[in-house]
Amino acid sequence: MKIQNEPFYKSLSHEKEVFEHCAKNKLPILLKGPTGTGKSRFVEHMAFHLDKAIYTVACHEETSSTDLLGRFMIKGGETIWVDGPLTKAVKEGAIIYLDEIAEARPDVIVAIHPLTDFRRTIYLDKLGEEIEAHPDFLFVASYNPGYQAGFKELKPSTRQRFVALSFKYPNEPDELEILVQETGIDAKTGKKLVKIATKIRNLTTLRLTETVSTRLLVDAALLIKGGLGKRLSVECAILEPLSDDVDILQALRDISNLMI
Numbered sequence: 518m519k520i521q522n523e524p525f526y527k528s529l530s531h532e533k534e535v536f537e538h539c540a541k542n543k544l545p546i547l548l549k550g551p552t553g554t555g556k557s558r559f560v561e562h563m564a565f566h567l568d569k570a571i572y573t574v575a576c577h578e579e580t581s582s583t584d585l586l587g588r589f590m591i592k593g594g595e596t597i598w599v600d601g602p603l604t605k606a607v608k609e610g611a612i613i614y615l616d617e618i619a620e621a622r623p624d625v626i627v628a629i630h631p632l633t634d635f636r637r638t639i640y641l642d643k644l645g646e647e648i649e650a651h652p653d654f655l656f657v658a659s660y661n662p663g664y665q666a667g668f669k670e671l672k673p674s675t676r677q678r679f680v681a682l683s684f685k686y687p688n689e690p691d692e693l694e695i696l697v698q699e700t701g702i703d704a705k706t707g708k709k710l711v712k713i714a715t716k717i718r719n720l721t722t723l724r725l726t727e728t729v730s731t732r733l734l735v736d737a738a739l740l741i742k743g744g745l746g747k748r749l750s751v752e753c754a755i756l757e758p759l760s761d762d763v764d765i766l767q768a769l770r771d772i773s774n775l776m777i
Contacts, residue, residue: 519570526555526562527695532682536563539680545633545656547676550684553730556659559684560614569653570611572602576621582628585615586641598644607632607639610653618658619671626675632656633678689715692731700738706747710734713751713773720772723765729755747777 536559539546548556557573564571574585585603589596606613615621615629631638637650658679660671687695689711696707714729737754741747756769 518572519568520561520565523565524558524561525695525698526558527687527691527698529687529691532559532684533563533566535680535682537567540567540569540655543637543652543655545658545679547671547679547681548657548659548684549662549681550659551661551686551730552727553732554684554686555731556684557614557616560612560657560659564612569655570606570609571614572606572611573614573616574602576615576617576619576625578620578622580621580625582622582624585625586628586639587643589643603629603632604639604641604648607648607650607654610651612655612657615658617660619660626672629656630675630678686714686718686731692734695731696734696738699735700742702738702742706741707738709747709777710737710751710755713755713776716772716776717755717759717769723760723768725759725765727759729759733758748774751777 536546538544540563548559550556560573561571574580583601585601587599587601587604590599591597600608603613605611615625618625628639631640632650633656637654638647639650640647662670686692689708692711692714693704693707696702696710697704700707702710711734714731714734717725718728720728733755737750740750740754751773752770756766756773759769760766
């Protein structure tokens with residue numbers, strides 16, 4: 518699909534420049550970073566900027582190569598082949614964006630390897646066809662490296678097929694600008710939300726699986742802007758998604774109540 522309206526994205530480094538050069542040179546791109554650091558928003562922003570259609574697949578443990586390449590389906594009493602999102606992007610010269618690629622099944626990695634080197638092809642074994650990628654085709658993937666012990670990681674042989682960009686949480690002034698731009702929250706309240714996020718992110722004793730993302734701050738700001746109480750908004754949009762542990766939640770609550 519084509520992105521109709523330009524998504525707001527706050528550039529924090531040279532990621533736009535790198536993305537443009539990768540698109541020009543037909544190089545696959547890997548976005549690395551924690552949840553909620555703007556990876557998906559960045560890809561949509563660049564798709565709009567480059568005027569390219571984009572197919573996004575949110576990968577999970579059941580995502581297979583068939584889901585990406587296509588399958589036979591029964592329609593109107595006959596069996597027809599239906600292209601998957603990856604095949605469509607390859608043929609049309611669009612962007613394919615595989616979000617959290619490390620979570621997909623191993624056969625997905627096997628299927629994409631020929632697309633991420635000099636061959637730039639996919640093989641549809643059910644049709645016995647090899648398809649060469651359109652000159653404008655661009656492969657983009659993302660994953661969250663090492664956020665949880667024992668979680669799936671990309672093999673070095675796969676990572677080294679990509680130009681990689683690391684994403685991290687913005688500094689306080691940039692994150693405040695993102696909040697104000699995205700939600701219309703007043704700067705004073707936005708600054709308090711950012712301070713809460715910074716405080717929690719710097720905590721190591723609680724051993725949170727994931728910490729406060731910019732996405733959670735946006736959710737809290739939207740609730741506050743809509744009239745919900747500040748402390749209740751922080752509780753529901755920021756604290757509760759972080760943990761189910763009663764003691765950890767109380768500790769987070771004590772911290773945030775001092776700051777909002």
